[in-house]
Amino acid sequence: MKDLLAPRHRPLLDGLGARRTLFAFDYDGTLAPIVRDAARARMRAATKRRLVALASRRPVVLVTGRALADLAPLVEGVPTAARIGNHGLEWEGEGLPRCDRAVVELAAPRVAGWLDAMQPLEALGIRVEDKRLSLSLHLRGASPLTRDRVHREAVRLPGARLVPGKEVLNVLPEVGLDKGSALQLIGRAVGCEALLFAGDDVTDEDVFTRSVPWPLVAIHVGSGPSAAEYRLRSQGRIDELLDALLLALDRTEPAAAASE
Ligand SMILES: [Mg+2]
CATH class of the missing domain: 3.30.70.1020 (Trehalose-6-phosphate phosphatase related protein; domain 2)
Known part of the structure; x- marks a missing residue:
């Protein structure tokens, strides 16, 4: 697996910035460190700040195995385009029903x-x-x-x-819905042109292995095998990934960046 943060992948990130890209992230172990008590799995303040900055510029989707009601207090204040819970069985977002x-x-x-x-x-x-x-x-x-x-x-x-x-x-x-098919559905609903997804766990492989009709940048967080093309070595580096994405947006929308 390749390191997406390596300088040689900068053109790929710029490509995401220039398109209508859907930025999708798993929650536990990706945006927030894994902790013993799942109810206390908070994002670091620095991560949340960056995620809010990204979500205010581009559609961000949070994808989790948690029930959506359980996720909500942990991501309060993050302006998401959609949220997918229960490993793909629950969704919410503008123009979307809460579930099928x-x-x-x-x-x-x-x-x-x-x-x-x-x-x-x-x-x-x-x-x-x-x-x-x-x-x-x-x-x-x-x-x-x-x-x-x-x-x-x-x-x-x-x-x-x-x-x-x-x-x-x-x-x-077994009802034909998983994180991958739910993201595909939401990608269509928001008219996305590219998809980035970062996740750390086995159910995230449902996204990595699904063929979507858009370019997919698949990022596995942590060590271990994965079908993803890219790896982020640890959850602790999520802020670097978010920074790299924000910088790519700045480079591809110079006027918007200057006015901020
Ligand atoms: Mg996870």
């Missing part, structure tokens, strides 16, 4: 059934998070034996797609 009703009708009762089946795992110290359209089984602190048991039980859930994440097993309904 047909998907909700399929997914919600299925997830409710899984919740009943998985709740006994809480006795083993597994937190079963009900996100209404998907479940998250939180594995932090669990022994290898317990993790095995969680996997064995989750695999038996009908109509489920299991996506492992960082200290979590995501249980998603």
